[in-house]
Amino acid sequence: MDTTGAGALIKALEDVGCEVIFGMPGGAILPAYDPLFDSKIRHVLVRHEQGAGHAAQGYAQATGRVGVCMATSGPGATNLVTPLADAYMDSVPIVAITGQVARSVIGTDAFQEADIRSITLPITKHSFQVHDPADIPRVIAEAFLLASTGRPGPVLVDLPKDVLATATTYTPPKLATPSRPVLSPVQIRNAAQLIGSSKRPVFYIGGGVIRSGAAQELHKLAEKTGIPVVTTLMARGAFPDSHPLHLGMPGMHGTVPAVAALQRADLLIALGTRFDDRVTGLLPEFAPHAAVIHADIDPAEISKNRKADVGIVGDCRDVMAALSAVITRKTDLTDWWNYLGGLRATYPLGYDWPADGMLAPQYVIERLSRLAGPEAIYTAGVGQHQMWAAQYVKYERPGSFINSGGAGTMGFAVPAAMGAQAGAPDRTVWAIDGDGCFQMTNQELATCAAEGIPIKVAIINNGNLGMVRQWQTLFYEGRYSNTRLGTHQRHPDFVKLADALGCVGLRCDSQSEVDGTILEAMAVHDRPVVVDFVVGQDAQVWPMVAAGTGNDEVMAARGIRPLFDEEE
Amino acid sequence: MTRHSLSLLLRNEPGALARIVVLFSSRGVDVESLSLAPAERGDLSRLDVVVELQPGRTIVQLIKQLGRVVDVKSVVDRTHDEAIELGA
Numbered sequence: 328m329d330t331t332g333a334g335a336l337i338k339a340l341e342d343v344g345c346e347v348i349f350g351m352p353g354g355a356i357l358p359a360y361d362p363l364f365d366s367k368i369r370h371v372l373v374r375h376e377q378g379a380g381h382a383a384q385g386y387a388q389a390t391g392r393v394g395v396c397m398a399t400s401g402p403g404a405t406n407l408v409t410p411l412a413d414a415y416m417d418s419v420p421i422v423a424i425t426g427q428v429a430r431s432v433i434g435t436d437a438f439q440e441a442d443i444r445s446i447t448l449p450i451t452k453h454s455f456q457v458h459d460p461a462d463i464p465r466v467i468a469e470a471f472l473l474a475s476t477g478r479p480g481p482v483l484v485d486l487p488k489d490v491l492a493t494a495t496t497y498t499p500p501k502l503a504t505p506s507r508p509v510l511s512p513v514q515i516r517n518a519a520q521l522i523g524s525s526k527r528p529v530f531y532i533g534g535g536v537i538r539s540g541a542a543q544e545l546h547k548l549a550e551k552t553g554i555p556v557v558t559t560l561m562a563r564g565a566f567p568d569s570h571p572l573h574l575g576m577p578g579m580h581g582t583v584p585a586v587a588a589l590q591r592a593d594l595l596i597a598l599g600t601r602f603d604d605r606v607t608g609l610l611p612e613f614a615p616h617a618a619v620i621h622a623d624i625d626p627a628e629i630s631k632n633r634k635a636d637v638g639i640v641g642d643c644r645d646v647m648a649a650l651s652a653v654i655t656r657k658t659d660l661t662d663w664w665n666y667l668g669g670l671r672a673t674y675p676l677g678y679d680w681p682a683d684g685m686l687a688p689q690y691v692i693e694r695l696s697r698l699a700g701p702e703a704i705y706t707a708g709v710g711q712h713q714m715w716a717a718q719y720v721k722y723e724r725p726g727s728f729i730n731s732g733g734a735g736t737m738g739f740a741v742p743a744a745m746g747a748q749a750g751a752p753d754r755t756v757w758a759i760d761g762d763g764c765f766q767m768t769n770q771e772l773a774t775c776a777a778e779g780i781p782i783k784v785a786i787i788n789n790g791n792l793g794m795v796r797q798w799q800t801l802f803y804e805g806r807y808s809n810t811r812l813g814t815h816q817r818h819p820d821f822v823k824l825a826d827a828l829g830c831v832g833l834r835c836d837s838q839s840e841v842d843g844t845i846l847e848a849m850a851v852h853d854r855p856v857v858v859d860f861v862v863g864q865d866a867q868v869w870p871m872v873a874a875g876t877g878n879d880e881v882m883a884a885r886g887i888r889p890l891f892d893e894e895e
Numbered sequence: 896m897t898r899h900s901l902s903l904l905l906r907n908e909p910g911a912l913a914r915i916v917v918l919f920s921s922r923g924v925d926v927e928s929l930s931l932a933p934a935e936r937g938d939l940s941r942l943d944v945v946v947e948l949q950p951g952r953t954i955v956q957l958i959k960q961l962g963r964v965v966d967v968k969s970v971v972d973r974t975h976d977e978a979i980e981l982g983a
Binding site: 444445453473626629 | 909910913914917918921953955956959960962963965966
């Protein structure tokens with residue numbers, strides 16, 4: 328088929344199964360937008376390229392497919408840097424397509440030239456710059472394969488403008504079948520032996536279990552063994568919160584029983600997780616009595632932070648299926664469960680109502696979870712509201728919580744919700760956002776309104792950069808340097824802003840109105856909704872392991888250290 | 896700091912060397928010497944590098960991180976071989 332580089336690009340994207348691109352045109356990428364005009368691929372015209380990148384991430388995580396974003400050269404491309412870094416940290420499969428200045432002027436500081444390949448080297452899994460239009464179909468197929476196989480991640484494809492404009496013949500790309508690592512039977516047997524002889528084992532489940540689509544295998548293996556399960560921030564939803572074997576989230580703001588399970592364990596069965604510092608606390612004091620089985624598809628993660636006694640390179644789904652096949656009997660974990668059950672009964676998640684009579688943010692999220700239910704998709708930004716969304720929404724299925732874990736990107740929620748809604752139009756999508764985060768990326772609500780993407784946004788408006796304020800309360804003697812945003816003084820007025828962006832704007836500041844407001848928001852289907860939940864500024868996220876301390880110092884609330892006191 | 900000698904085979908693709916060098920700098924690896932030369936196979940280059948690692952970082956970890964770079968064909972730890980060549 329005779330075409331141009333641009334025509335080949337769009338045809339190749341169609342052939343690899345791309346159904347939506349989030350992007351914005353500009354000079355260098357302009358040739359690609361002409362054939363795109365006639366394509367069956369939907370293009371969502373964002374208001375800022377960062378929104379395109381996070382939308383591609385939200386789409387990828389809601390659907391399990393590769394998300395695609397597109398931008399022009401120079402500033403268009405550099406605006407994708409944060410989403411690429413975010414996708415790299417959280418292993419999200421996205422392909423970013425960027426325009427580049429013409430080959431003849433690359434390296435001359437041409438208008439809108441930026442060396443985006445070099446800029447993104449440490450935050451992409453791989454990148455391409457195409458110099459021959461005939462290579463475009465192969466490169467697109469390779470980019471999709473690289474993004475979605477092994478440990479998923481972001482791939483950049485940089486396309487000089489003249490390559491897009493040059494005539495070529497389209498050859499359909501050969502779609503390679505992805506290969507999966509072959510498991511070592513010896514390591515599986517060693518792992519099964521450790522599991523069989525342990526008295527205090529725990530499944531330490533990470534985001535890799537969601538990426539590999541292994542939730543069913545986890546359910547089966549957990550029920551077969553009766554071993555307690557903890558799910559990290561990136562794994563919320565990998566195992567149902569309603570399941571009696573589930574102790575919740577471990578880590579800095581994890582539940583007391585989940586933190587205790589890791590600290591007191593004699594065996595960690597770590598699956599698709601990377602012993603992140605937000606989970607381990609002070610590394611030398613992490614899980615001091617535990618042997619470690621660590622399975623991950625990325626060999627570089629095994630023994631990176633904590634030495635594994637048994638390391639298994641493999642896809643979590645294969646690993647759990649193999650373990651299920653060799654583990655035949657349940658070990659007696661009565662003592663272990665008695666201990667953990669006691670902690671679960673004594674230290675459930677809980678919160679106080681603010682002394683000033685304002686709304687408790689945790690209550691808002693709890694009610695949202697109850698009314699929107701587990702079939703909805705929830706996204707979050709970064710900070711207090713994110714931790715409450717991880718704690719107080721009850722997740723029952725993988726892919727229902729989409730947030731920025733590793734990079735901690737404020738402003739993630741709204742564009743990620745947009746992408747998730749585009750990929751899952753039949754689900755309700757709630758962005759749980761902070762008043763600080765929301766002001767970083769809310770321009771994408773105009774995109775949502777214009778494109779018919781009816782997301783719902785719950786702003787947990789505490790008037791401050793809440794997590795930073797919490798640390799200032801705890802560690803800086805209440806010196807609130809530069810954390811007050813003025814959002815309680817309506818700078819801006821979120822209801823008016825929502826209206827101006829083409830959304831329905833609602834406000835709620837009392838407990839009696841919370842349910843009614845959520846139901847009112849859920850009754851809107853023809854445009855996005857923004858609810859300004861005005862909450863108290865002094866609410867804090869608990870439990871907490873203070874940064875730089877060991878997990879044994881986990882505080883259920885300020886000054887209450889259940890594990891530390893246990894040892895006295 | 897521990898000193899190691901590595902030998903890599905890289906695909907002759909634009910940006911391959913840059914990706915390796917950036918990996919060293921972002922992972923805090925100190926490069927003592929580095930040389931790149933065409934390998935026997937025309938589409939590959941051989942990169943010999945001597946690095947120093949921070950305390951607590953292992954060469955096995957670095958080799959695995961190099962191994963996941965798409966354009967890296969192989970990584971060999973030659974620390975021991977070099978010691979023999981030098982008669983040490």
